[in-house]
Amino acid sequence: MAHIQLPEGLPGIRGPMAFRPETSKPLNELAEVLLRSENTLTRGERELIATYVSYLNDCFYCQNTHGGIAQHYLQCDISHIDSVKKDFESVNLSDKLKALLSIAASVQKGGKFVTPEQIEKAKSFGATDIEIHDTVLIAAAFCMFNRYVDGLGTWAPQGRNFYVERGPRRAAEGYAGLDLYK
16 A cells, blocks of 8 residues: 555556656656667667666566566566566676676665676667766666555566566557556
8 A cells, every 4th residue: 555645446557656646747857868869779779777676676567568578678578677677797788788687786876886897888889978878877766666666565566477478568658658547
C-alpha cells in the first residue's frame, strides 16, 4: 500500500506522476531526452543502462519496465536482460557498453565513485564525451526515479511478462506526453 493517497490502479511511477502532473511533465521530458533522443548510444543501450541501475537499486518496477523496453529494442529475451543485470562483464556486449555500465554502477553508489580510470577505459573503447555524460545522467536520474517509486511505497505487477508484453507499446509511445492512465 502506498504511503500517500495515490490514484487507484496506476502501478509504479504512474501513480505519483498522476498525483502531481506538474512534476511529471519535466521528469518525463528528461526521460524522453535521455532515453529516446538522437544519440550515438542506441535506445536499447540507454534503456539497458536504466535497467541495470534500477536493478542495483532493487527497484522491481523500474528494472522490469525498462528491461521490457530494452528487450524490445535489443530484440533479445528476458534471460539476456537478467544476465546483464547479474554479470554484464560475461555477456556478449560491446566493450564500450560494458565500460559505460561500469560507470553507471559507480554513479549508483555515489558520483564520487566514478574514477578517471573508468572514464579512460570507456574512451579507449570509443565512448564519446556525450555518451559518458548521458550514461552518468541516466544513472543519476534513475537513482532518483527508483527512489521516487519505492520511497512512496507504490505497487507493481509481479508477473514479469506484464513488462515484456508492454515493452513494445512503451517504446512506441515514449515518455513526453505519456498518458499515465494507459
